[in-house]
Amino acid sequence: MQNAKDTFYVTLQSRLAALNPARTIVVRGVVRPGTLVEENELPSAAVPVDAFRLQWTGLQANSAGPLPLVAMECSIQYATDGSSGNGSMDRGRLLSAMDAELAAALGAEPHMVPKMNYAAAGAGIAATPMGTNVFWADPVFGAATAVDERLERTSTVQVFAYQEAGEL
Amino acid sequence: MSTTTTGAGVVASVAPVTRRVRAYFAPVNRLAGVPTLFDAAQLGRFDLHAPPAPWIDMGWVSGFTRKCGTKVDALRAGAPAITVGQVRTGVEATVSLAFETWGKLQVTLASGSQQTNLLTTAAGATPNGSGGVAAAPVPLLTGTGPASTATSLNVGAAAAAGFSVGSLVAVDIDYTGQLGYVGTGISSAYVQTANAVGGDINYVRRVTLNVGVVVAISAGVLELASPLPAGVPTAGMQVSQLVGFCDREGASFFQEWSGLFVMPGAQGDRVLVHYPRLQAMQGSTETEEALAAPLESIRLAGAFRALPVKDANDGETVLCFRSYLPAVLRGV
Numbered sequence: 001m002q003n004a005k006d007t008f009y010v011t012l013q014s015r016l017a018a019l020n021p022a023r024t025i026v027v028r029g030v031v032r033p034g035t036l037v038e039e040n041e042l043p044s045a046a047v048p049v050d051a052f053r054l055q056w057t058g059l060q061a062n063s064a065g066p067l068p069l070v071a072m073e074c075s076i077q078y079a080t081d082g083s084s085g086n087g088s089m090d091r092g093r094l095l096s097a098m099d100a101e102l103a104a105a106l107g108a109e110p111h112m113v114p115k116m117n118y119a120a121a122g123a124g125i126a127a128t129p130m131g132t133n134v135f136w137a138d139p140v141f142g143a144a145t146a147v148d149e150r151l152e153r154t155s156t157v158q159v160f161a162y163q164e165a166g167e168l
Numbered sequence: 169m170s171t172t173t174t175g176a177g178v179v180a181s182v183a184p185v186t187r188r189v190r191a192y193f194a195p196v197n198r199l200a201g202v203p204t205l206f207d208a209a210q211l212g213r214f215d216l217h218a219p220p221a222p223w224i225d226m227g228w229v230s231g232f233t234r235k236c237g238t239k240v241d242a243l244r245a246g247a248p249a250i251t252v253g254q255v256r257t258g259v260e261a262t263v264s265l266a267f268e269t270w271g272k273l274q275v276t277l278a279s280g281s282q283q284t285n286l287l288t289t290a291a292g293a294t295p296n297g298s299g300g301v302a303a304a305p306v307p308l309l310t311g312t313g314p315a316s317t318a319t320s321l322n323v324g325a326a327a328a329a330g331f332s333v334g335s336l337v338a339v340d341i342d343y344t345g346q347l348g349y350v351g352t353g354i355s356s357a358y359v360q361t362a363n364a365v366g367g368d369i370n371y372v373r374r375v376t377l378n379v380g381v382v383v384a385i386s387a388g389v390l391e392l393a394s395p396l397p398a399g400v401p402t403a404g405m406q407v408s409q410l411v412g413f414c415d416r417e418g419a420s421f422f423q424e425w426s427g428l429f430v431m432p433g434a435q436g437d438r439v440l441v442h443y444p445r446l447q448a449m450q451g452s453t454e455t456e457e458a459l460a461a462p463l464e465s466i467r468l469a470g471a472f473r474a475l476p477v478k479d480a481n482d483g484e485t486v487l488c489f490r491s492y493l494p495a496v497l498r499g500v
Contacts, residue, residue: 066180066499111187112434131179131497135434137187160434162182 004161079152184433208491278468279415305406318395353398436495445475
């Protein structure tokens with residue numbers, strides 16, 4: 001399952017970065033594309049804005065077929081305070097921009113990607129392609145919520161993958 | 169240099185998972201009764217956005233339903249009767265779907281019968297359900313300026329002034345008494361007698377599928393958004409403007425097309441269903457999908473009955489071919 005989660009994250013991050021290279025985030029002093037998986041980062045009460053935060057929530061496994069089919073719910077949260085130069089009056093536009101970027105990234109073809117094993121990947125070491133694909137459904141966009149000047153939305157997408165022989 | 173093949177691991181085969189169905193249609197040569205055959209062995213992996221000629225991409229469809237009407241009965245013998253075998257007493261297959269787009273071809277396929285272009289009428293034309301007497305057509309120029317192509321129509325500067333960006337045009341030959349199937353490139357209607365169509369010089373353009381939309385006008389040339397289905401205009405073709413399309417309930421013509429439906433699988437596998445001969449089996453129908461009250465999305469509903477062809481490999485008479493292309497390194 002971890003391979004599928006990693007593969008989906010890397011795919012979504014690269015698609016979002018291609019759509020809007022200017023959307024970046026500073027994590028532990030390093031500038032990165034503006035997409036992160038919360039469970040992979042240091043716990044923090046601070047909510048990074050103008051970035052996409054992934055959480056893996058629901059999980060179902062169906063072992064009726066020759067390969068167990070795993071369905072994972074990915075919750076994607078994003079928020080914006082607007083820009084200070086505009087007195088936060090552009091927060092609706094900025095949230096709409098993030099909506100559009102996420103819809104485009106998840107709606108772009110193909111809606112699948114080869115599953116990769118990132119366990120041994122690192123500097124100079126590429127991830128290893130596996131035998132099946134990770135695929136996903138259309139995203140469901142939740143209602144936008146407003147707290148003071150902050151606008152926030154949570155979208156969810158079902159991500160599917162087959163558990164391959166020997167894969168944990 | 170030698171090639172070494174390693175024993176790569178094979179992944180167990182799983183049921184295809186697809187999110188939607190893409191439809192392609194190709195014309196049947198009605199005069200010769202020859203359909204367009206799709207060879208999945210040669211072309212099965214084609215780019216879904218660029219189908220091989222003459223297949224026309226109809227886009228994604230919803231509600232794709234195949235129904236097998238084939239009847240298999242028991243063959244009994246003895247007393248008491250015991251089933252000793254089986255026999256096929258009838259072979260039938262139908263397909264139904266809803267198109268996601270309203271293009272000329274989608275409307276035509278869903279209409280069931282001939283589908284007419286609402287040609288711009290002549291001044292004072294008597295009202296008629298499928299359009300009154302059409303305005304005079306505009307000839308394509310030859311020998312003056314650039315030759316017309318499948319995407320550009322040289323009508324000359326004077327005539328071009330009568331068009332505007334966004335104009336819809338039908339390009340085809342004049343009706344001069346032809347009988348039988350008419351429509352360049354794709355048979356779009358059947359003329360039983362010249363009297364039936366009133367000898368209308370515009371009749372072929374009224375029913376033709378060779379239509380386009382003007383996206384630019386320059387130096388007397390109309391540039392079209394996409395190539396005309398029939399390709400480069402031939403000598404004698406003229407241009408008529410139209411405002412839209414019309415079909416009727418109860419007309420006599422049966423649309424017949426070759427159909428190909430592709431279900432791309434999430435694992436890189438692919439299911440292709442090919443009906444060499446599909447005839448429309450219902451009149452013009454729509455389905456409504458509620459968006460949010462009072463809004464509804466209106467989809468063109470098509471239903472088709474498969475007609476037989478002979479498989480050249482063994483002479484069997486069949487209605488459709490379902491092909492499955494597994495993903496790489498899958499168990500079979």
